[in-house]
Amino acid sequence: QVQLQESGPGLVKPSQTLSLTCSVSGGSISSGRYYWTWIRQPAGQGLEWIGRIYASGNTNYNPSLKSRVTISLDRSKNHFSLTVSSLTAADTAVYYCARSAGHPNAVDYWGQGTLVTVSS
Amino acid sequence: SYVLTQPPSVSVAPGKTARITCGGNNIERKSVHWYQQKPGQAPVVVISFDSDRPSGIPERYSGSNSGNAATLTISRVEAGDEADYYCQVWGDGGDYVVFGGGTKLTVL
Numbered sequence: 001q002v003q004l005q006e007s008g009p010g011l012v013k014p015s016q017t018l019s020l021t022c023s024v025s026g027g028s029i030s031s032g033r034y035y036w037t038w039i040r041q042p043a044g045q046g047l048e049w050i051g052r053i054y055a056s057g058n059t060n061y062n063p064s065l066k067s068r069v070t071i072s073l074d075r076s077k078n079h080f081s082l083t084v085s086s087l088t089a090a091d092t093a094v095y096y097c098a099r100s101a102g103h104p105n106a107v108d109y110w111g112q113g114t115l116v117t118v119s120s
Numbered sequence: 121s122y123v124l125t126q127p128p129s130v131s132v133a134p135g136k137t138a139r140i141t142c143g144g145n146n147i148e149r150k151s152v153h154w155y156q157q158k159p160g161q162a163p164v165v166v167i168s169f170d171s172d173r174p175s176g177i178p179e180r181y182s183g184s185n186s187g188n189a190a191t192l193t194i195s196r197v198e199a200g201d202e203a204d205y206y207c208q209v210w211g212d213g214g215d216y217v218v219f220g221g222g223t224k225l226t227v228l
Contacts, residue, residue, distance in 0.1 A: 046206065046219060046220070046221045046222040047155075047157075047163065047206055047208075047219040047222070048219065049216065049217035049218070049219060051216075052217075060215045060216060061216070062216055062217075063121065063216060064121075096162055098162075103210075103214075104151050104210045104214065105168065106153035106155075106165040106168040106169075106208070107153075107155075107163070107165060108165060108174070110162035110163060110164075111162065112162060113162055
């Protein structure tokens with residue numbers, strides 16, 4: 001059973017850069033089958049896809065966030081990461097890491113989510 | 121960019137059938153996934169690839185996709201079905217994901 005767990009700061013200041021990590025257990029992020037994904041959800045609002053990374057390191061990003069977002073893999077630690085730069089209050093959200101087993105498959109495993117607040 | 125449109129809310133009495141639509145231009149050419157999200161929880165996929173039901177999802181959940189609308193149907197609705205439901209596709213070009221705005225299902 002795959003498990004994903006987000007970690008990172010709960011509070012960041014405007015204009016700063018957010019860094020989140022998703023630790024994966026029960027499976028290897030190096031497996032060629034899977035896509036590792038970040039999704040966020042502002043309070044009381046809908047889901048927004050941020051981007052994904054494949055085992056090869058290839059990435060896809062939401063066009064609306066692409067200039068500020070980077071997703072990377074750390075195979076030695078079996079985790080993947082998200083950085084979002086130039087933060088504003090609009091980036092305040094619950095951030096989920098997730099997995100999908102191929103393309104264009106649905107997301108089949110989700111982390112519990114971590115709340116990130118952007119405020120001075 | 122590709123846009124998915126869902127009704128903000130749907131209400132249904134217990135035991136009846138709920139239908140939640142997801143509109144998009146020629147959506148029938150895309151694979152649609154549906155997620156259920158209960159308060160304070162991560163979403164769970166209830167229908168994938170238009171009409172496939174993952175293991176553990178009740179048979180009461182079904183999906184269809186035709187023309188410019190996909191539909192999630194929940195038969196014999198129960199109180200436990202009350203949740204937000206989101207549809208999802210891959211955008212034109214197939215390199216980014218689009219979610220619908222979500223539909224809040226209320227069981228009366």
